[in-house]
Amino acid sequence: MTANESIQNYIEAQTPLLVDRLAEWIRIPSVAGVPERKHHLTRSANWLAGELRGIGFPVTEIWESPGGPAVFAEWSGAVDAPTILVYSHHDVRAVKDENWDQTSPFEPVLRDGRLYGRGSSDAKGQMMAHLMAVRAHLDATGRTAPAVNLKIIVEGEEEAGSPGLKDLLEANRNRLDADAVIFSDTLLWQAGHPALCTSVRGMLGVRIEVYGPLTDVHSGAVSGAAPNPALELGRLLGQLHDQKGRITIPGFYDDVEEMSQRRRAELAALPFDPQDWLERSHTRIILGEEGYTPLERLWARPALEVVAMAAGDPVGAKRAAVPSMAAADLSIRTVAGQKVDDVAEQVRSWVGETISDGYAYELSIDIETAQEPYQTPDCGVLDALSAAMAKGFQVQEVGRMGNAGGGPAALLSSALNVPVVFFGTGLVEDNWHDSDESARIDILKAGAATLAFLWEELGTQE
Missing domain, CATH: 3.30.70.360 (Alpha-Beta Plaits)
Known part of the structure; x- marks a missing residue:
């Protein structure tokens, strides 16, 4: 059995664990910006720190911030291998319980291959894919530590605009040295046609x-x-x-800045069906700036x-x-x-x-x-991630896309002086910030496989 097959088989066998642990985390209502929920942000951070320790991370810490604590973890045992900093968040958006039909926001339920609950996709599900990826990577390779040096920061204020992140980065700058950041709080294009995000607005x-x-x-x-x-x-x-x-x-x-011909070609290469988009996005009609395609309006204008x-x-x-x-x-x-x-x-x-x-x-x-907006520069981590996505999602090629929303990518890049590379497992139909938010379990599994392949690839590069 090849290492690739071992990773896929491990993730398949451990899917019940992935669902169970994500559901438990969702039950903690770590809502950002609501004073009466603030103690749940602390519970959420402690829960994640415990999961990271359980996987084997020798360093796990809670970094306090006024809006909500961040979790930091480090596993640096790979001599001469690159160091990757993973960024995500564990806080979630406020909810209107009366608008949810599938379940109550913090009572997760698995239905038709989707796990419903606030944070299932944005972004606890994305972080759970990372945790499963480390487990699969270690199991498939027999390693006692990852092939790369991994650092993780999962903040608790992203949904409030990350007001305390700059101070956290400055206060802990010497702990955060890395060769690149993997930023996991973005969308994929389609379940059957994954694309690598290379920009955020x-x-x-x-x-x-x-x-x-x-x-x-x-x-x-x-x-x-x-x-x-x-x-x-x-x-x-x-x-x-x-x-x-x-x-x-x-x-x-x-x-x-006007789009380059390369960027126009990348976006034009993605399959776009107006009716499919309207059904998935629930937007009724396509409008916007004349002279640009819908995807250009979403990601480049x-x-x-x-x-x-x-x-x-x-x-x-x-x-x-x-x-x-x-x-x-x-x-x-x-x-x-x-x-x-x-x-x-x-x-x-x-x-x-x-x-x-x-x-x-x-x-x-x-x-x-x-x-500020951010565009990922051409770099080796980006190329490795593209190859890992093709294997993880079992497709011939991976497209390129942008993200209509934002995030503190520019802040991370400037504060740490490294490129930021995006990898998310969300879909527009996951209903971020809306009622009945959910995550597709098969997408989380493909995301976990992608990351497991990425760590092995980066760790063995000359």
Whole structure:
């Protein structure tokens, strides 16, 4: 039996363990940004540290951070082999229990090859693939330690924008030396056509509050002569895009780098069926910037979305009052060439110049948790991962894709001065941040096999 067959057979035999351990971790409601759940973040970190010790990691530590603890582990026993730092997160998004149909968010259930529960895909499932990969790698090779030097950092604040990660990296910089980072918090393209992610977009959060009357006022008393901040906010938001789907903020595209012909060809090579995309993404219709394909819009062009709005009485009994305030939260996704500080200044200028006289407003731009875009450079780890994915997913070739969301990849790369290479096991139909989040067990198994092949490949390279 070959080593490759041994890895696949081991993972197949240990699938019940993979499902059981992931389900146990999901039961810990490690929700980010909710004070009453903060102690669960500590429980989650301690649970993961225990799993890592159980596999054999000789060093496991809990690094405290204001928003939630991070887990650090190290297994460095491979002389002259590369050192790889694995990054992921164990915190999860808030839930609305009443919107879940398959199960309650923290009561995982296995159904039709999917494990349902918050964090099953984003990103506890991705981390469990790593744990299974180390087990399979050791079992198949007979090694007492991995063929590469492994370091792991799994933070507890990613869903809140990783506000404490920079300080953690600076405080522990001498512990984190590595040759590359494997970043596991991204999506695959399709279950049957895996693709290697080589870029993520940046992220900038903006909140606009528009003020009209000094208090909510009965519309029957002032309607027709009073400023309505909901209407003004709607007018502002309606001007953010033109008829061709382009963002209208002056200067917004000035620094956007045009895609190379190589990148266009990589994205064009991926199979894209509009109906398949609509069914998997639940997006009803395909819109966006003219002149670019849907995949180019998703991964290589900037975007601006309204992710929340509030005014008046959105729930409960209506008071027929003109509201005193209306608010909207925006999520801006940036791409190569753009800098979040520049985009923030462009937004400030646009709002100040566009809002009507007579209205007051407050603009909050979250620079602290903003993230810059990142593109993986050509490197040996990227080539090795591509080959490992082909074996792990049992396909002839692996495509190239991007990630529509972001993450602290640019921060990791700049802080550690190493390339960041992405490997995730999520799919768009896994319903990240939504109800009935789930992970496909066969994808987690293929991901574990990929990583086991990768560690062996990197450890035996001359």
